[in-house]
Amino acid sequence: MFIDAEKTPVLTPPMSLERRLAAEHQSLNLVQRILSLFRSVGPGSDLTRLQLPPQFNLPKSHLQCYGESVYSIAGDLLGQCSEGKTSLERITAVVAWSISTTRPLVFGVSPYNPILGETHHVSRGSLNVLLEQVSHHPPVSALHATDSEANVELVWCQSPLPRFNGSGVEAVIKGYRRLNLLSHGESYELTAPSLVMKLLPMPGAEWNGTVHIRCLESGLQAELRYHRRSAVLGLGGSSSAVHGRIFHRDSKQTLREIRGRWDGEITVKDLASGKVSLLYNAKAAIAQLETPFLRNPEVLLATESAVVWAEVSAAVLRRDWDGAREAKRKVEEEQRRRRAERENEGELWEPKFFRITQSKDGDWECFPIASNVPPAPIVVYS
Template sequence: MAQKQGGGFFASIASSFSNFSKSVNGMLGYEGLEVINPEGGTEDSEEEAQRGRWKQEDRDSYWKMMQKYIGADVTSMVTLPVLIFEPMSMLQKMAELMEYSHLLDLADDCEDPYMRLVYASCFFITIYYACQRTWKPFNPILGETFEMVNHGGVTFISEQVSHHPPMGAGHAENDHFVYDITSKVKTKFLGNSLEIYPLGRTRVTLKRDGVVLDLVPPPSKVNNLIFGRTWVDVPGEMIVTNMTTGDKVVLYFQPCGWFGAGRFEVDGYVYNAAEEPKILITGKWNESMSYQPCDVEGELLPGTELKEAWKVAEVPENDKFQYTYFAHKLNSLDTAPKKLLASDSRLRSDRYALEKGDLSKAGSEKSRLEERQRAEKRIRETKGEQYVPKWFDPTSEMAPTPWGDLEVYHYNGKYDEHRAAMDNSSDNIEETDIRSTEFNPWQYGNLATE
C-alpha cells in the first residue's frame, strides 16, 4: 500500500543507500568506490566491479582522473568519451516524453478531475522507461534544436538556450494540450555514481477547461559509472499539482533494495484540495501503471477493481541502445519535418557517426563541434554580445524547485510561424537534400572573418 504521508520517506531512502554502499565502499583499494549490483548483495560486488563496458586499463585511468571531482557538480565540467554515449542528444531525449502524449489527450477529455490527474501523472511517469538506457545523450550545442511534427497531431520544438549552465527549453502542442519545459539539472559526482537533481520546470495546460498542471519530478541516481554494469535508480517523490483546483498527485518511487527488491515500483494517491486521498495509483515505471478508487483513509473501495491506465509499448528485441520504436523515429531523417532546421540534432555529425558504429569519427567530430562552440563564445565575449535564442525568450521569472531556483524561458511562438511557412511552401525537398544538410547551430558564419 502506498504511503499517505511523506514524512521520513527521504530519510528512509538515504538510509537504504547508506546501508547499500557501506558494505562495498573502498573495495579493491579504491578510496570512495562503491559498486552496487541491483540484482544481488554485497558478496558479489567485487565480481560486479569487473563487468561493464569499460576495459580494465580505461577504468583505472578514468577513475584516477575523476577522483578530484568527487562531491562536485560535473554537469559541464568533464569531457567524456563517446564510448559511453548513445546516438541522440538531450533535446531528442526531451521529446521522448511525447511517445505517450495520448494520455494528455485523455486527461483533457476527462470529466472526472481526479481521473484527469491519473492520466496526467502516468504521462509524466512514462519517460522513466527510457531511464533504463544507461548510455549518455550528447550535450546539445548552444543553438541546437530538435523538431517533431508527425506524432499524434503534436508539434514539438526544443532548443539549447544556454551553454553555461546547460539549459534547454521545449514546447509541444496539439488540439488537447500545451506542454512547456525549461530543463536544467544539478549533479553530484560520488566516484562510481552520479546523483541527478532536476531543476527544471514543467507546465501542462489542458485546453478544454484551461487547467494548468505543474510537475516536480524525483531525483535519480546513476550507479556503477566506471566499475560494474551501469544502471539507474529513481528514488524519491513525484508531485503533480493542478494549479487551478489545488488537487494533486503524490507518488513515491521506491529505491532499489537488496536483490532488486522494490526496484521500478511506484505508488501513491490522487488527493483533493483538502488533501484527502481519492484514487490509488500503483505500478512499475518500466512496465505499467494502474489505478483504483479509495476512501479518505486510503483504503480501496469495495466493489471496485484495479484498472490499467498505461502500459509500455512493444519494443525492439536486442536493440544495441535499448531504443524504443519511437526513439528510432526521433533519430530518423525519414520522419523529419519538411525543410528541417539546419540546427536539428539529427544532423549532428558525431551523433550520426556513433549511430553507424564509427567511434573514432564520432569522437573527433564531437571534439570539433565543441571547439567551434568555444570559439564562438570567445567571439561573443570579444564583441561584448549576448547569445539570443531563436524560439524561446528569457524572462525575469525565477521558479523555485527543491534543488534551487530556475531561470524560466518562454516559447515565443515564432516556430509555429516558421513551420506553417515551410509546410505551405511549394518547393519539393528531396530526401537527399536533407541528408546532405550540414549541421549549423552557429551564431556566426565564417569564424575567420569575425
Template sequence: MPVVFNEPLSFLQRISEYMEHTHLIHKACSLSDSIDRMQVVAAFAVSAVASQWERTGKPFNPLLGETYELIREDEGYRLISEQVSHHPPISAFHAQSLKQEFEFHGSIYPKLKFWGKSVEAEPKGTMTLELLKHKEAYTWTNPMCCVHNIILGKLWIEQYGTVEIVNHSTGDKCILNFKPCGMFGKELHKVEGYIQDKSKKKRQVIYGKWTECMYSIDLKFYDTYKKSEKKTGSDPKKLKQERTCEGEEEDECPDVQETVTVIPGSALLWRITPRPAHSAQLILRI
C-alpha cells in the same frame, strides 16, 4: 570523455521522448472529472521518464542556440526544443497540440553529483501541462536519476524521490513516491502514491512501476487489500533499508523483478509501449 559513453543523439532529441505516450494527454482532455484527469496526467508524468529504462548512455551536449523540431501528425502534436543556456546547461521545450487541445512545456537543468562509482542527476526544472479545454495547468518535477557502475561493472539505472503533481485550477494534488532500489532490490522501479482533492482528502491510490505500467484503485479497496496482506504472513516489523548513491558499497544490479501485482478492483492507467526488436544494439551505433 570517451565517445563510447554517448548515445548517437543530442539531449534535445531525448527530450522529445517525453511525448512517447501522448495518447494519455488526449485521454485526459476527454475526461469530465478532475480526479479522473489527474489520474491520467500522473500516468503521463511517469511515462515521460520510462524511456530512460536501460538507457545508460549520455546524450551529446547541444550547442547554445541549437534547436530540434519534431512534428507528429499521427499523434497530433508538434514540439520544439532549444538549448537556452550553456553554463549552466539549460534545455527548454514546448509541445503543442495540432488541434489546440493542450500545451506541454518546461525546462531541464540537470545538476550532477559524482559519488565515486555512481552519478546522480537531479533534474531541476518544472514541467507544465495545460489542458486548454478545461483551463487547467498541472506542474511537476521529475524524480532523481542515478546511474551505477560508471567506472567498473555493468551500468544500471534507478530513479527515486517524491514527485508532486499540482492542478493549479482545482487544487487537486498527486503525490508519487519513486522508491529507491533498497538493500535486496525488492523496491526497484516501484512507484506508489495517492491523489488528494483540494480539501486534502485522499481519493485514489496509484501504484506500479515506471518501467512497466501504472494502476489506479479506490482508497478503500487498497486499504482492505493491505490489511488482508498483513494477515497472510507479511512482517510489518521488517526493516526497510533504503540507499542512495552516496556512500553505497554494493553496486550490483538486482535481478529482474517480478511484474506488478495487480490489486483486485484496480484500473489500468498506462502500459509502456514495447521497444522495437534489437533496439539496444541500434541505439549504440554511431
C-alpha cells in the same frame, strides 16, 4: 538558417523497452572504463562540464531524448488528459502521461550534451514539439509542445545537476513542466524524478525520488514515489517501482492510490468505490516505438540536433571512435569559436524561440515566444 543540402541528418530509434535490454547488455563491458573515468573526479564535483569520450555516448543529443519522451509513444496519453469529464479523471490521466515520460535508462552511456542554441523540432499527428538549448553552463533545455486537436499545451524547462557521490552519479532535475488543458482552463505543474547512475556496489541506472503534480485550479495534487534498490549489495526491492496517491490540497484526503512499475503495469485504486483499474501499461506505450523521419529537408534548421551531431552519430553507429572523437572535437571547437566572437563583439546570446528568466534560488523559467508550435520537418507516424 537552413542546412547545407549536402549535410545529411542522422535520426536514430528512440529508447524503448526492448532497446534498453540490448543496450544494457552491450554496455556492461564499460564498467571498468567508467570507474577509471571517475578516478580523478571527487565526491560532490560538478559534472556538467565533463566531456565524455564518444565510446560512452548514445548517438543522439539530450534534447532528442527529452523530445522523445513527449512524441515517441504508442497511443495518445497526452491528448487523453483533456478527455476526462471531471477534474479527478483529468488529473488521473495527467499522472498516467507523467509516468509515460519516464523512459528506459542505459548504464554506461549517455546522450551528447546539447550545444547552446541547438534545437529539435518534431511532429506527430497534430502534436508539434519544439526544443531549444537556452543555456550551456549551466545546461538548461526548454520545450514547447502544442496539440491543436486535443487543445493541449506543454511548456517544459529543466536543468540537470549531476554530482558524483563516490559510488555513482545522481542528477537532480531542476525546473518544471507545465501542462495546460486549454479546453478546461486547467494548468498542471509537474516535477521529475532524479537520475541515479550507480557504479558500486552493483552498476546500474535508476530513477529515484518523488514527483509532484498539482492542478492550480482544482486543488487536486498527486505524489509519485520512484524507488531505488537497497544500498545493501544493490539488492532488495525493484528499481522501477512507483507508489503514489491523488489527494486534495486542502483536506489532504487520499482519493486514489497508485501502485506498480513504470516499466510494467501500474494500477489505480478508487478509494471511494474500491475499484482497481489499469492506469498505465509500459509495454503498450513505450515498446516498438517508431523512428522519426525527415519529411521536409528544405526547412530543416542548421541548429537541429540530428544535423549538429550528424557526423558524430554516424561515426558512433559504425564504431569509428577516432572519427567520432574528431567530429565531436569539431562541434565543440565551433561552439567555442562562436562564444569568443560574441565576447569580442560584446554581444549577448539570446534564445530564438524562448524568453528565459532565473530566480534568486537558481531555478530557471522559460516562456515560448510563439503561442503555437508549427509543423516540423521531422515527423513520427501517429
